[in-house]
Amino acid sequence: MAGKIVSIHSFRGGTGKSNTTANLASQVALTGKRVGIVDTDIQSPGIHVLFGLNEQKMGKTLNDFLHGKASIREVGFPVGKNTGEGAGRAQLAGKELYLFPSSIRGQDISQILREGIDFNKLNEAMQMAISEFELDYLFIDTHPGLNEETLLSIATSDVLIIILRPDNQDLQGTSVTVDVARSLDVPNLFLLVNKALPKYDAVELKKDIEEQFQATVTSILPLSFDMAENASQDLFLLRYPDHAWSVALRNVIPYILNAE
Amino acid sequence: MTVNILQKIRETDFFKDLSDEACAAVAAEASTRHFAAGDAMMKKGDPADSFFVILEGTLKIVTTDAKGDEIIINKVGPGESIGELALVDELPRSAGVVALEPVEALEFTKQDLFDLLARQDVSLGILRGFSHRLRFSTTYIEKVIDWSQKTAEGNYSFLDQTQPLVTPAGSDEAKAAQLLSAFYSMVRKVKEREDDLKEKLERLTVEIDQERRKREFEEIAGTEFYAKLKEQAKALRQKRNSG
Ligand SMILES: Nc1ncnc2c1ncn2[C@@H]1O[C@H](COP(=O)(O)OP(=O)(O)OP(=O)(O)O)[C@@H](O)[C@H]1O
Ligand SMILES: [Mg+2]
Numbered sequence: 001m002a003g004k005i006v007s008i009h010s011f012r013g014g015t016g017k018s019n020t021t022a023n024l025a026s027q028v029a030l031t032g033k034r035v036g037i038v039d040t041d042i043q044s045p046g047i048h049v050l051f052g053l054n055e056q057k058m059g060k061t062l063n064d065f066l067h068g069k070a071s072i073r074e075v076g077f078p079v080g081k082n083t084g085e086g087a088g089r090a091q092l093a094g095k096e097l098y099l100f101p102s103s104i105r106g107q108d109i110s111q112i113l114r115e116g117i118d119f120n121k122l123n124e125a126m127q128m129a130i131s132e133f134e135l136d137y138l139f140i141d142t143h144p145g146l147n148e149e150t151l152l153s154i155a156t157s158d159v160l161i162i163i164l165r166p167d168n169q170d171l172q173g174t175s176v177t178v179d180v181a182r183s184l185d186v187p188n189l190f191l192l193v194n195k196a197l198p199k200y201d202a203v204e205l206k207k208d209i210e211e212q213f214q215a216t217v218t219s220i221l222p223l224s225f226d227m228a229e230n231a232s233q234d235l236f237l238l239r240y241p242d243h244a245w246s247v248a249l250r251n252v253i254p255y256i257l258n259a260e
Numbered sequence: 261m262t263v264n265i266l267q268k269i270r271e272t273d274f275f276k277d278l279s280d281e282a283c284a285a286v287a288a289e290a291s292t293r294h295f296a297a298g299d300a301m302m303k304k305g306d307p308a309d310s311f312f313v314i315l316e317g318t319l320k321i322v323t324t325d326a327k328g329d330e331i332i333i334n335k336v337g338p339g340e341s342i343g344e345l346a347l348v349d350e351l352p353r354s355a356g357v358v359a360l361e362p363v364e365a366l367e368f369t370k371q372d373l374f375d376l377l378a379r380q381d382v383s384l385g386i387l388r389g390f391s392h393r394l395r396f397s398t399t400y401i402e403k404v405i406d407w408s409q410k411t412a413e414g415n416y417s418f419l420d421q422t423q424p425l426v427t428p429a430g431s432d433e434a435k436a437a438q439l440l441s442a443f444y445s446m447v448r449k450v451k452e453r454e455d456d457l458k459e460k461l462e463r464l465t466v467e468i469d470q471e472r473r474k475r476e477f478e479e480i481a482g483t484e485f486y487a488k489l490k491e492q493a494k495a496l497r498q499k500r501n502s503g
């Protein structure tokens with residue numbers, strides 16, 4: 001059975017996609033699975049920060065693969081061999097977790113925006129990442145909104161997790177994303193609420209959103225000062241496993257592991 | 261024995277309602293003891309060989325916590341007795357008793373007690389004292405059980421139906437009442453916090469403009485790119501499912 005593609009998406013920016021993707025992928029890797037993460041947010045990459053990568057440490061990138069300048073083998077960065085600083089990340093030592101980062105060099109970003117992406121090539125990158133690294137799960141961190149690379153990620157995913165904040169702008173945008181995902185026959189469509197204010201009744205919130213979209217809300221993650229303060233410096237879930245945000249995020253794991 | 265002491269004996273739980281003659285007999289058996297503030301009347305673990313009836317002054321009943329710090333379990337004052345249970349069940353002192361101010365008390369040894377029990381009027385008085393205490397504890401315990409069950413079910417109606425009890429300090433009734441009133445105020449605070457929380461929880465009004473939703477979906481789904489993507493995705497899934 002081929003590895004599964006798990007895309008994490010949100011209609012609007014800053015909902016917590018990168019943090020959620022990095023933490024979920026790491027947690028799955030901790031269970032001994034072989035896991036990859038592709039950053040398809042080529043316009044504004046971000047997930048590398050959570051793994052302590054910067055321009056110097058970053059080797060070959062997804063951009064290099066898309067331009068035919070590197071093989072997927074060269075792009076996959078073995079996090080388990082380079083956990084770097086951070087008490088959370090340190091737990092990934094020896095784990096099979098590979099990051100396929102997007103270039104953060106301004107030059108590369110403007111080039112790809114100018115020339116556009118070859119979709120067959122992006123699709124090939126994902127399929128090759130799975131086969132060459134024998135991945136059980138490939139997580140995809142996306143750019144907010146519904147641009148073409150995001151539509152491709154949604155179209156190829158086995159599991160799609162749409163993150164939203166509990167406000168009406170996010171709900172409106174999410175409704176369109178849900179319709180698109182249904183029209184593209186995504187087999188497992190899940191919702192995840194992040195940055196929920198404590199004033200909302202979580203039970204009611206889950207019920208109302210599920211009713212509206214006819215899709216499962218896997219968890220409600222609280223708005224947390226501690227999360228904001230962590231500022232993507234470390235893997236919060238691994239570092240603070242008992243924190244309310246971490247406990248709530250772990251609820252999402254079974255939905256991923258049990259997806260058909 | 262002075263009239264004063266006879267009067268005080270008559271005000272104690274155990275010897276109330278006794279005739280002058282009986283009170284005099286009690287006084288004759290006991291020895292009067294004086295404790296200065298800070299003196300220990302009993303030490304935890306000591307063998308229980310006598311009991312005391314307090315005539316004057318207050319004492320604290322103390323034990324120590326895990327860290328060795330003193331915890332005051334209770335305070336006792338005039339009219340109350342200490343240590344009589346130990347005389348009957350013969351267990352060592354379960355707590356220490358220390359005078360908080362000058363204390364005057366009657367001490368009865370085990371032998372004194374047995375001698376007194378030979379008198380029917382005195383034994384009856386002592387029995388009455390014991391049963392009085394039991395009766396109060398039972399009534400209050402039943403009340404606390406009832407309230408606990410109601411609280412567990414989220415039924416706080418008893419808060420409105422009950423007046424916090426006010427009873428004279430020092431009596432057994434007051435101690436039981438203290439338990440009840442501590443329980444009462446605990447439940448009241450729990451309820452306040454619960455109400456507070458309920459107020460804070462809001463419901464998000466989920467409002468989606470369905471027209472706009474439809475329009476935006478059609479804008480995306482109407483492109484050539486989308487149609488091609490849909491085909492490709494379908495082919496890809498079929499390939500993955502068969503492969
Ligand atoms: N529950 C939360 N409470 C408080 N802050 C949070 C929470 N979740 C995420 N954040 C913070 O919000 C910011 C955005 O998070 P993140 O980068 O993961 O979002 P994103 O959706 O990937 O953003 P972008 O759309 O820009 O890629 C980060 O600073 C992160 O620390
Ligand atoms: Mg991001």
